[in-house]
Amino acid sequence: MIRIEDLSVAFDGPEVVKNVSLEIRDGEILGVVGESGCGKSVTALTLMGLVAESARVTSGRIYFDDTLLLEAGRPRDKALYRRFQGDEMSMVFQEPMTSLNPTQRAGKQVDEVLRLHTRLDAAERRKKVLETFEAVGLKDAETVYASYPHQLSGGMRQRVMIAMAVILHPRLLVADEPTTALDVTVQNQIVSLLQKINRQQNNAMLFITHDLNLARRLCQRIAVMKDGCVVEQGETEQIFRHPEQDYTRRLLEAVPSRMKRRKSPYVPAEEQALSDPVVQVRDLSVYYQDGGNSLFGKKRRHCVVKDVNFEIYPGESLGLVGESGCGKTTLSRAVLGINRDIEGQVLHSTLRPQMIFQDPYSSLNPARTVGWQLQEPLRAQGATAVGGAMTRADMEAAACDMLRRVGMDERYFYRRPAQLSGGQRQRVSIAQALITHPGFIIADEPVSALDVTIQAQIMELMQRLRREMKLSFLFISHDINVVYQMCDRIMVMKEGRIIETGETEEIFDSPKEEYTKELLASARNNVQ
DSSP, rough: OOOEEEEEEEEESSSEEEEEEEEOOOOHHHEEEEETTSSSSHHHHHHHHHHHHTTTEEEEEEEEEEEEEETTTTTHHHHHHHBBBBTEEEEEEEHHHHHSOTTTTTTHHHHHEEEEEEHHHHHHHHHHHHHHHHHHHOOOHHHHHHHOOGGOOHHHHHHHHHHHHTTOOOOOEESSSSTTTOHHHHHHHHHHHHHHHHHHOEEEEEEEOOOOHHHHOOOSSSEEETTTEEEEEEEHHHHHHHSSHHHHHHHHHHHOTTSSSOOOSSSSSHHHSSSSOOEEEEEEEEEEEEEETTSSSSSEEEEEEEEEEEETTOEEEEEHHHHHOOOHHHHHHHHHOOOOOOOEEEEEOOOOOEEEOOOEEEEEEESSSSHHHHHHHHHHHOOEEEEOOOOOHHHHHHHEEEEETTTTGGGGTOOOGGGSSSHHHHHHHHHHHHHTOOEEEEEESSSSSSSHHHHHHHHHHHHHHHHHOOOOOEOOOSSSHHHHHHHHHHHEEEEEEEEEEEEEEHHHHSSSSHHHHHHHHHHHOOOO
């Protein structure tokens, strides 16, 4: 159904996609995997007719059935693409916060797809939207329908995007990291939903992901990309069991897994008992106010996090897991002091704790260069070097060094966030949090947008800094295997409450709560 022949795409400089040839048959799911910046998303955007105007197709053609959509040397036929976009092919984007309209409610945005492409009346459209919300795992569909994107968690926003893409059952679905922000239980729901639609509608799918286990579970064939080229492609099990390229083998070896030996805690429990906690949380409840009014004309106040107690010791990494929307990010923002509508106590013994945010595109300044943003924390705290205040050259050198430590280099110093891939933006966000060497860091999904090789590098970097500087982490992730590798203790959160806490091995080997058992079972299903 889809033929991409010898496709090459360039922007201002060299080609970022080089001689890519792919085929997707009716009913087939083709996975595309590779490191951030390898050209996966540019290939998908070019196929969809959504690549930036500055992009030049220097060679190749793209066919949908027998229709020539794009050819090198010819301008993009936007009218032709409009005939296909929505009805025949649709896309789930990597970052829902930047893809959804912040000024419109979620239900209205999905309803717009039906309004433009069907003859359903308003009541029928609303019913269809609510049904689709429920199908993609949005439990309180009515509330989501009436919510603005900023009122939803990262995982909930991603599910709204997926609902928007699948609601018309297009023949081709291009999914660019569609489960990045989702916990394992909802990820399984989404994968099952995509498989169900694939079977029932016999639609094709181009599935882009850095989660190799997910690609193995979902895709019939896999293409591996490196530096803009397809270096290997074939049947999924053939790729996983007998990879031909060294690069493919390195990707497979970098996947975090419980099968890999976990390093012992850097600060033994007996030593922690002699240390004062870097963070103490006592009877913490966190509230949000919605936009509605009560009978007395006041905004309603909702308790999102309820009666939470924990402490974090020097050098310790405490994991926080739970489904999207359970309150993990809300809790972390209250601990950091961003959300001040709280009851209870949060006590810190370190200065300037930092946070690595889940969505790097919305947390980085789009108007500033990477180098400027990395130096901003140093300027804000009045950083000093040997002999006095840091000079401009000192701060630039520190920024370049931190870029190298997170797997980038000086080439990115003068780029802006829009010129980076999703994984590269996440690395910049991590570098910005680490550059002042804080004693305590809250890491909210810090590796969720990274491919497995860079993910392994970042995890190793965080572990090394933790050893060298006795850094403490509150580490939030929906990837149970990442938490297993990174954390000494784990807290399990459900509906705003901590329902179970214990040593990492204890939680994995002998979970007490049924909900914890379900989370671990979902993680195991995801690697089969």
